Every structure is written in structure tokens, then in C-alpha cells.
Amino acid sequence: MGSDFPAKPKSTILVHSTSNMAVTKLFLRPHSLPLSTLPSILLLPKISSLPKKLTILSLCNFTTTTQPQISDPNLFLYGPSLHKGTNPTIPQSQLPITAFTKPSHRLQLQEENEEEEEDNLINAKNFSRVFDIAALRVPAKDCFALESRLRGHLLNWPRIHNIARVAGDEVEEELAELLTNPSREADDENALVSLNRRMYGKSEGDGECLSPVLYREKLAKTFDSRGYVKFRNLAKMSRPNQRKKRRDEEDEGSEGGEGKKRLRKGEFSVLEVVDDEEEEGEDLKGLLGDEFEGRKKWRGSTRLLLLDERCANGSVEDLPEAIKVAMKENTGKSMCPTLELVRCKLTLFYDYWQMNEILEALLPEGMIIPSAFETVGHIVHLNLRDEHLPYKKLIAKVVLDKHKPKIQTVVNKIDAIDNDYRTMQLEVLSGNHSLVTTVVENGLRFQVDLAKVYWNSRLATERQRLLNSFTRSDVVCDVFSGVGPIAMSAARIVKRVYANDLNPHAIEYLERNSVLNKLERKIKVFNMDGRRFINAMFASDKAKSITQVVMNLPNDAAEYLDAFRGILVDRSMDEEFTLPKIHVYGFSKAQDPEFDFHQRIRIALSEVAVDVETRRVRLVAPGKWMLCASFILPKSVAFAKPTLNM
Template sequence: MSVFFCKNIRRTITLLSASTRVNSRALSLSLCCGALKTPVRAVHSSAMPDHKGGGEPSLFTPPLEVRGMTCLDREAFSRTVTVPALRAQKEVVGTLVKSLKKVMLQLPGVKRVMEDDDKHRLLLLDPTRVSSPNSFSETESQALEKLGVPLDFQSHELQLTYENLKADEILRAVLPEGQDVTSGFSRVGHVAHLNLREHQLPYKNLIGQVIMDKNPGVTCVVNKTNTIDSTFRTFQMEVLAGDGNMVVKVRENGLPYEFDFSRVYWNPRLSTEHERVVDLLHPGDTVLDVFAGVGPFAIPAAKRGCNVLANDLNPESHRWLMHNCRLNKVEHRLRVFNMDGRAFIRGPLREALPALMKATAGVHIVMNLPALAIEFLDAFRDLLGHESDQKQSISTLPQVYCYGFSKKEDPCKDVVDRASASLGILLDGHCSVHMVRNVAPNKEMMCISFPLLKEVLFSRCSETDALEEPAPKRQKCEEPE
């Protein structure tokens, strides 16, 4: 079939497809490749769109019979396809692969160069990009001519299996057409953590198995089954695939951590924020970490040469925090507590603060519990009693980094207003606000930073007239921070 004839067929089909909504690319490919000895089998016209609702279809769509599968049958994904190939002398193959890299076949587990005979090799081409000699760019055509490769297309038959498909291609083929497909997840060590939607739940075990199959090193896949408990910042989870081992090993900003992911809080999306705050510290500073978790602020601060008092209410977090101190060889720089955050502020932090404020080194108070931390700020009111009781002048004011969620249209103003109300002073002009990340639509995680002013720390009345300590507040956290 001549190139001219191919062009006319392609033009005709394009006009037809505008009114009939036929996949013109698939049809033109199968017709224009009539010059091949064996026709190229094009992408099926009903190929699933990607999970965002558009985009190019998969190069080779899995068989339609897999739609609705809930128990993974890997054999059902096998199929035979035929692709175009160029025959070239083996001496020029290396150069030819570089010249044609944009149009060569790219499928997981499939070799792009196949042996033909002792002197020749077959270069497999992507049929969605190459349908005739006219498909090559000018640069590619010149390279073929220079290397003496004839534009005589051959067809090559491939046996494709489950192993040649990507996770999102498999899930698009299996889940109901038109529904959102998830192949995204948070990875914590060997555990992949999903947040499945209701329509995906009938396929949850298949999804878990596919995620594990397609991601080397993942040996357990879990799905979150409820909101975070704001007391210990943990959530219930269901094992979808794998061995169920929840004790993970991770590295964040170059440091190792170990913990039971099912019993403590850990968010891999906060590594940049941990690094940002730690970069503000200097050797010899003191860090008071009110909600320390397993140590993502406390451990790197100690590694930086800071002295750290780290607290967490969750007994499991406390245990793994001590373990991670030993793991990173910083136990000599940390004192670890297992207390309610308000009790820690009114106890160990209060005891340490007067001496720290009379020294010249920096003092930093970290409060990373976005669902509740701002409500704990009132614990600093009149914390140090009457200023006249201090025997020496104050050299350093503590710097606070307090995290909070906001759903307001102006999240910066929201956290400033709430923090001001909790402290009992106006923070405008005395604070800065940093947007950490978007947690959910219309929900931001913010960090407000400010010095603890004397007006907050010291009372104007005698210590016996100080305000009574408020009872701790509890609430549910809708999203992981």
C-alpha cells in the first residue's frame, strides 16, 4: 500500500470519527499498517481512560474479560499482540536505538531489541507512534538512511502477560468503567498505606495485591479504616495483602527510624517540614518537643548538637522514641517523657525554662499536634509566676513552632486569631505563619511561629492568684496531618 494511499485513508477516518466518535487513531493504525506482512493489532477503541479522566490509552489494553475481577487472576491478563519492527545489522543497533528512542517500544519486561539471525537484529517499534515510513521525524529518517537501514517494516508477535502491565493499567481494566482508580499510596518502609474510597472497597484485596506486586520492597499493604484518634494520633487499618508485619524501618533526611506503624503516628509527607525547622537550630540550643512522636524533630535536633526534652503521651511512641535515640546514638542529648502535653508544659518544661532563658543559647518549643496544639497554648499563661521572683535578668525568649489545621478562607489569619485567643495576647506583628501542606480540599496545615513574650509567661498577680489549669481538650482529627 502506498504512503499516499495511507495518508488518504487516515484523513478519511479522521473525518468519520468526528461524527461517530470512533477511535480514529486505532483504526488508522490498523489500516495503514496493511503494508506489513501481518497487520499490527491496534489499541482497542474502548480502552479505559486514565484515572484522571483523560489522556492517552494504554499501549496494549488488558482483555475485557478482566472487568469486575475481585480475586486476582494473573493468567487472565495474558494476550498476544503484533508490533512493527525494523531489521538492522547488529553492528549499528546501539546507535540506532539512541536515534529511535522516542518511537521504540517501551513496555515493562519486554526487550526492545530481538535476535533475528547471526548478523541482524529486530528493533521493536511503538505502533501508536509508527504506522508507516512517513511516521519517522526528519532526524530519525536521516539516521536510518545514514546507517543503511531499509524502511521495510516487519511484524513481530509478542506474548504479553500480567508482568508487562503497570499497576494503574491493571486497575483501570478491572474496576468499573468511569470510576476513579487508585494506584497512589503512602509508603512507610515496607508498608504501603492506601485510603480507599467506597466504590473501591469490593476490589480492596485485588488492589492490595497489585500494589505489592508492582512495587519492589513492599511486603504489606494496608487501608485506613477510620479517622485519626487525636489522643495517640493513630488510626485503625486493615491488611489488604502481605505478611501483616507493621514494624518498619525508614530513613528521613539521612537518619534511620524504627517503629510499629500500626501503633504510632508517622507521616512521610512532613520530612521537608522537619528539615526546615531543624535547619533553624544551632549547636548548644535547647529543644522542648511537646508532642514528639517517635522523634522526627527531636532526633535530628540532637544530632545537630542540641539538648532535647522530648515528650509524647502514647506509650508506644515513648518506647520507640527511646529506641530511636539509641539507634541514632543521641541518648546522651535527650531526656524522654511519657506525659500529657499540658502536664509536660506545666512540669518538666516549666522547671527547665527559667535557667534556659537566662542563658544566651536559643530555646525552641515544638508543638506538632495540628488537631489540638493551638488549644494547648493557654498552658503557657503565667507559667513562670511573677517576674519579680526571677533573680536574674532574662537573656532569651523561647521561640514556639505551633502547628494547626485550618479550613478558613484565610488560614493564616485563622491560626493567628486562634493562637492569640489561647495565649491571651495579640500576636499580630509578633509572629510568622508558614503553610506546611494541603491536607484535603479546603484544609491546610499551618505552622505559626512566635516568641513567648513576658506578658504571657509572667503573671501580674501573685502566683497563688494564677488562673486554674484548664482541663485537657479532646477532639477527633478528620485527616492525618
């Protein structure tokens, strides 16, 4: 079992240097969680190696009150896990397509090489696991009733439906009736065989397949002579339904032989029935007594009810009482028992496993599994720790595989944001290299280029909160607007918005976004320094109308408040003025962040008596708060002698 596990690359990393980049290639070694290290209570004995009665008892205890005490939850062995099952050697063609997706077109040779290397980073085959499962084959019409009756005994694995279908489980009603009706066919075994052959399109003598037309004609003749009038669905029967046709085609195309099928995109599991009819017949005989001997198999449309994994290797006698009772009841009623215990193989592929399961198997033991990341449109933005950097491409590939198709690109932040435009230094680790994406927030669409402009989806709630305080009569000045998440959302509510940003790219996107959202008539856009913008706005005839000012540049916005000193000094004190409400954002690492931020505001305004409402927005780093302070611009500040020379 151990050798089935994918890589723990700790001791086996080779770094190949290509012309201008280093590629980390990971070689697989057995997973470092051998079963021998598990507490013996968790190692369920192979059922076949124990007396059957004893097995059932010990397994029952396991599920009820006496759950084993496990210090490490990873060691709990119930449910699907990469630490369980067997790794089949399966043909490449049957592997999920998504694990080997090749880009449709490539721009440059270098990019081509990178992508190939990216594709080869993970060998999806190592993540296939085959599990032995027992199932009840039940009549299709009864499957839902039986499912709810036996619920506690069915397979309860994430994303695996416990009512399963396999090829050939659909039989036309009329044919089923004919096949199972003892008064018509029971005595005539040959007739049954013959009919069966025709049902599957075989001619009488040579076993050759008939063409669909011949097959239909032959059936028509047969049923004509035997009461065609009763056969209402002949037309439908002669044209197999689309779903069945597709299934049959898949079966034909498969390389794995009968019963196996080629996986379609998005499929992450395959169920196959393992034939053991004789053995099962013997089992039923043991359970139901000698009467069972000689009974015929029930034929008709069926479904499989997947049984709890603890029933996997047992015989009928070992099944939980509820299942045995259902089987007994059913056998008592007719000569043909309709419930049948079958053995199955359930294969789970790379696409089945969760991101953290794959990463846990791939990364060195004890390493924190990166799980939190931010999404901006089609881009996942990681913030990897130093210890993750040697595995950054591998981590990114798993993140991409697990979030496709919504996510197309995975990037990592290289440096702290420390430039004027607050843009991030990003490294594309996986997927396509386009950093231009579209984000939908509060029902608005924003195009952004993460390489050139600032965007932070985490502020969506805060932006919404701020907007809730705006009304239809407001006129808003957004001093540091970026691509316009506040300005545009405000424009939907308020009378007018004046939006400004120093970054010309941000302004370009803001203009584009306002057109995209049909808000261009409500927003006027400026591209200048924040202080100059404040000055220009309040020096103009717009000054009187402005009711709200938003200053979202948390690093330094408080210091820009000095621009408000003396902003109305040229106006007469007697003029009617509604002074604007200012919302300014800032960071603080102080013990009392509110007090600290309030102090900064007072200093910038050179005014002590400022009545400020301060709120904590979010913790951006341990001990570092982002805050929002809101206050009405004091008259004493607006009409003060200006300290700035603009």
C-alpha cells in the same frame, strides 16, 4: 479481541462468606470498550487488506501533523495497551513468577486461606498480550549506528528496548568469517553445511549431539588442518560464554518449544522471531530487483531492531523510506545482505502493565482509579473512597504486585484519627500483616509500629523547614514528640533536646530510635501529659537554657498554650532570661485561617499583644489548612499569675 480483556466486575460479583470474613470474588467479563465503539479514524485497517502504497501514505499522515482529535485520551490506540494485541493461551509455567508468588511460610491456617484467596484474586493470564512486530535483523556491530539512524521508525514503547536479543544471535567472530567468506566456502555448499553442523555441536553422520569435549576436539582438528594459528579464540569458543550458556539452558527448559523461553523473575516481556524466510526473500527480491536472487544470507552475531508498530504487518515495500534506503545501501555493498526483515511476536505480561492500566481494566467503568497513596517503609497506606470498598482487596493486590519488593503490605485507613495518641485504625488488605516498619527521613532511621504510634511522612518537608531555623546553641523542648522525627533531627543540630509524648509506645520507639541513630546522649525522653511536661521543664533548672519549644499536635496544641501562663512567676523578674520561641501547629477551616489561628493562640495565652508569625503548612482536606505559628513567649505571659492548677 474483546474476550481477551480482564474483568469488569460491575455486574458479576459474588460474595462468599467464610467463617469470619467476607471475600469478594471477581469474575471476568469482556472489557466494556469494544473496538466497535471507537471512532473509525482510529481503527487502523489491517495493512494486508489494503493496497500497499496506500497503506504507507495513510499511516504516515497519522504520525505527522494530522493527529486525530480524540476527546477521550484512553481511546488513543498508539503504543502498548491492554485494549490491543491478542491474549495467548499460555502455559502457567511461563507466566511471570511474581504474579503467582506464594508465601514461603505461613503461620496459621486462617492466614493460609486468606493468602490463597488473595493470590487467586487476579488471574495474571488475562493480562498477557501478544503483539505482531516487525524487526530488522542487523549485524551486532552495526546495531547502535542503525538505531540512531532509524530512531524515528523504531518501536517507542515504554520499557521495551528497541534493540532486542534472541537466543542464538551470537556467533563467534572466526566462525562467522569462515561461514561468510566466499573465497573459502562460497563454492562449497556442502562444506558450509558441514561446518554449520559442527558449529552447533552435531557430528557428521548421524546428527547426534557431541559431548562438549568431543566437539572441542573435532573443531580443534578441523582448524588445525585449515590454519589453526589464525584461530586465536579456540579456548573461549569451546567454552560458551556464561550468558549464552544460560540462554541455551533456558531454551532447553522451556515447554513452549523452540524459540520460547521461561520467564525469569522480574521479566515482563518475551520476544520471539516468527520464521518466514522464504516470504521475506520474495519481498526483498521485489524491492531490490532480480539481482537479489541467488544472494546468500549473511551470518554472524546479530541483534533485532524493533520497528515501529505501524510496520508490523507490511512487507518490505511498505517500510518507511529511511529503512528501505538503509536496506538497499547495505545490499548494494555485498553479496550477502546484512539487514533482514523479520516478523516477531512480542508478549507483554501482567508485570509489564502499569498499576492504573490494570485497575482500569478491573474496576467498573467510570470509577475513579485510586492512584494516590502514602508509603511508610514497606507499607502502602491507602485512603479508599466508599465506592472502592467492595474492591479493596483487589485494589490492594494490584498495588502490592506493582510495588514489590519494596512494598510488602497494603493497608487501608478504616476511620478518621480521633484518639489521644493520633494512631490510625488500619485494615491490612494485602501482603504480610506486620505494621512494624523502618522509615528513613533526613538520613535518620525510624522504627515505627503503625498500629501503636503516629507517623506521617507528608510532614517531612515541614520538619526540615522547622529544623533550618535551629542553631547549635539551641535547646529544644518537643512537647508532642511521637517517635521523634523532630526531636531526633533537631538533636543532630542543637545542644540538647527534651522530648515528650503521652503515648508509652511512642516513647519506647523514640528511645529505640535514638539509640539506632546514636543520638541517645543528646535526647532526654519524658512520658507525660504535655501541660505537665511544660510545667516541669520550666520549673526546673533547665528553664533558663530552653530556647525553642515545638508543639505539634495540630488538633489541640494551641489550647495547651495556657500552660505557659505564669510559668516563671516564682522567678525574680530581674533574673536573666531568654524567653523561648514557641512553634505551635494547628488546623483551621476559617475563611482567614491565619487570623483564626492567631485568635486561638491569644485566647489560650490570655494575652492580646502577641506578635505571631503564621504560615500555611498544607491543605489537609478541602478548605482545611494546617498552620504553624511561631512567636517568642511574651514576658507578660511567662510572669503572669498562673491560671492553671497543675
